Amino acid sequence: MTALALDEVVARYGDLEVLGPLSLELVRGQTVALVGKSGAGKSTLLSLMHQRWRTHGVALMPQDLGLVPNLSVYHNVYMGGLARYSRWHNLVTLARPYRRDVEQVRPLLKTLEIEHKCWSAAGELSGGQRQRVAAARAIFQAGDILLADEPASALDGPMAETVLATLTQAYDTAVLAMHDVELALRFSDRVVGIANGGIALDQPTHRVQASDLLALY
Template sequence: MTLAAFQGETLGYGGATVLRGVTLALERGERLVLLGRSGAGKTTLLNALYDRLTGAGLRVALAPQDHALVPQLSVTKNALMGRLDDHGALRNLWTLLRPPARDRAEVQALLDPLGLAAQADQPVEALSGGQRQRTALARALYRGGEVLIADEPVSAVDETQAAALLDLMRAHFPASVLALHDVELARSFATRLVGIRAGRVVLDAPPEAVSPAQIEALYA
């Protein structure tokens, strides 16, 4: 089942073109990882996919590179924000003031494997960069949905933690599109690698079909 597709499209933001001739499809069950130099257009493609997916009525979880957390709120309350659009304003206000026990328990079950159980009631502004990144992932996991869109979701943790977090993402979402900077992690996670260079998608293939030389060319 095709969840989203682009056919020879131009993508950008604020009236500026970033990517040209984009032809790409995301199928249910696929895990796409975007590779390329900083500024190549990975975030632009992630944003375009998010818009296309949500525009089609699909439930999408988002973990942006800047985390988009509320610093003064606790880890638990930031995670609870993943489902704010499921309810009305009064229900959401009550949830953030006095989270129901059932909601707190559901979030706590997600915080444990993320290594955030001890920080559940700490404000995000008191956390390290890696903890904030995992809080953003907790919010995405709590939201759930058909697709996860994540921009460098494991860049602030070590390789062992990163592999464990990617396993959680794989288990929670039927499809996902991630931008990653670690090529080996990308190979282990992806069903397809998508390479971006000079405003174009120049690579789209299963990891086993992509050579080291092709990867090097993306970053040359």
């Protein structure tokens, strides 16, 4: 079943066409890995998807993470669920978080091994810790579809696998832009290769090996 689709989309910076025209169909229940070298257009494609699909319950984990440095880890994660609560509830929790809300966030932080930083300011964290906070926020958002741009790039092997496993368990429909080919193959059902502003490869993961993707880099 088609979840969402792009049809002959184009991205331009000024008069320069940097992506497309390309079409892409996202199937419900499928995790898609976008692979390709830096500058190929993966982030641009994710941005287009978010612009077109943001009203369809799409959660975004951007490459710059989008955290608020002066707010605590808890508050940054809670921000993913702002739309579920009233404005008054959100204002109160900024000053004095409700216990039930904290109890919803803590298990996510524990799974991602960052619970001990719950009340630390996001700006005090390492790059890998911030990436885990952004992952927790995306999960707490509880959307229908996840778009994630390099969700594990700042993490070591075991923690990268933990984050990717947690994200893909939370969202059965996702698009993940990734540089690490091995991780992309392990955590996706389908691989879409981007090169020269277009789709150079689109195959089920079980038909693709890491060596098949070398031409994209």
